[in-house]
Amino acid sequence: MNFLCASHALDGSLSCNFDWLQYFDVVVTGSAKPGFFHEENRANIFEVEPESGMLLNTDNGTPMPQVGSTSPEVLLKGLNKSCRVFQGGNVAHLHKLLSIESSSQVLYVGDHIYGDILRSKKVLGWRTMLVVPELEREVKLLWELRDMRKQLRLLRNERDLVEDQIHHLKWSLKFESFHDDEKQKMISALGELESQRDQARLAHQQAQRECHQKVEDLPFSIRLIFHKIWGQLMKTGYQNSRFAHQVERFACLYTSQVSNLSLYSPDKYYRPSEDFMPHEFHILPL
Structure with missing residues (x-):
């Protein structure tokens, strides 16, 4: 302690x-x-x-x-x-x-998901905070890549939209009857959509390569936290990792270092963010 x-003294010595x-x-x-x-x-x-x-x-x-x-x-x-x-x-x-x-008046801070967080929450009913030191550098990297990650999300949505249109046309051609000229127009439109899909896929792949290259160009101390194959600590592809699920389930709060609590009043009440189901994302209230 x-x-x-x-x-510490100027010469680095420490008096106990x-x-x-x-x-x-x-x-x-x-x-x-x-x-x-x-x-x-x-x-x-x-x-x-x-x-x-x-x-x-x-x-x-x-x-x-x-x-x-x-x-x-x-x-x-x-x-x-x-x-x-x-x-x-x-x-x-x-x-x-x-x-x-009441046990809920206690906030227990620890760095071990099972030895600290799980035990104190399930046995004692304490509030819990998990310390994840890797988060500090990971947040810095996410901030550096924020514009590129937004572009990747838009390209992925664009590709999904085009693929939905392709599937709709294919099923219409397969199960519905059309005049020859109408059918020809639909086949032509289908070819254009498939071309758009290929372009969107190539643009998405190129953006991903540029994103990975940008990570490689960042200072080693920052990019070290992203594994070159597995990526983020809390993600596996586009989904939360197993570790992220454990953090969400057992930790009331999580942070990179406990001293971050000093930025807030001891009386602050921490409220959880709202959870959204997939069907709610496109109709979120303003």
């Missing part, structure tokens, strides 16, 4: 202290996860004196007079600190120490 939170405790209300060490997350775990909870490392007895987190102590100093010492440090205990102790009445 000194490495993460403390200030407990200044980082100011950022927290409660710190639990020696929690023995995953047993800590089970309320039936009967582990005792002790308060820790950081400077000496001494363990102080508590009554489920409430300070107790220490054996042999006749003065209330030790008892009051823990109450006057802005951050209290404990060892052991279980999740029920943590809820009591933080005055948590």
Whole structure:
């Protein structure tokens, strides 16, 4: 925690202290996860004196007079600190120490989809945030390619539209009766549409090659995150990847680094974005 939170000297040296405790209300060490997350775990909870490392007895987190102590100093010492440090205990102790009445009041941040996010959400009912460090560079790359990706989407829609028209004409010619001149016009129109389809397909393939080439031309630190064959972390082709489905299912929020929370108020309520079915995409409200 000194490495993460403390200030570094100009020569790069780091002095170890407990200044980082100011950022927290409660710190639990020696929690023995995953047993800590089970309320039936009967582990005792002790308060820790950081400077000496001494363990102080508590009554489920409430300070107790220490054996042999006749003065209330030790008892009051823990109450006057802005951050209290404990060892052991279980999740029920943590809820009591933080005055948590409902599990949904807790946002648990972790970087392991099963060890952190799945367990804390399904067992405890906590809100969850998954840290995905790769997202930061991936978002940069998506921003660099935003215009090209829009062009690819338009070309794909154009090809789909032409193919629908081709299929409609083919089925009409196959199952309906037309005069020879009408039939000839439809065959001619079909040939023109097939030519348009081929041109749209070639334009789409060319745009894809240019997109891949642009990725190759970007700085290595940015393009490294896109696999040259599999592509994006959260995509397999045009669909969400298996990992993306797990993130959507188990994580209430996800971000590249937990410090992004500092950009928002602690009281902010995070609402989910609206989900759309395929039939809704073309009739979205303004």
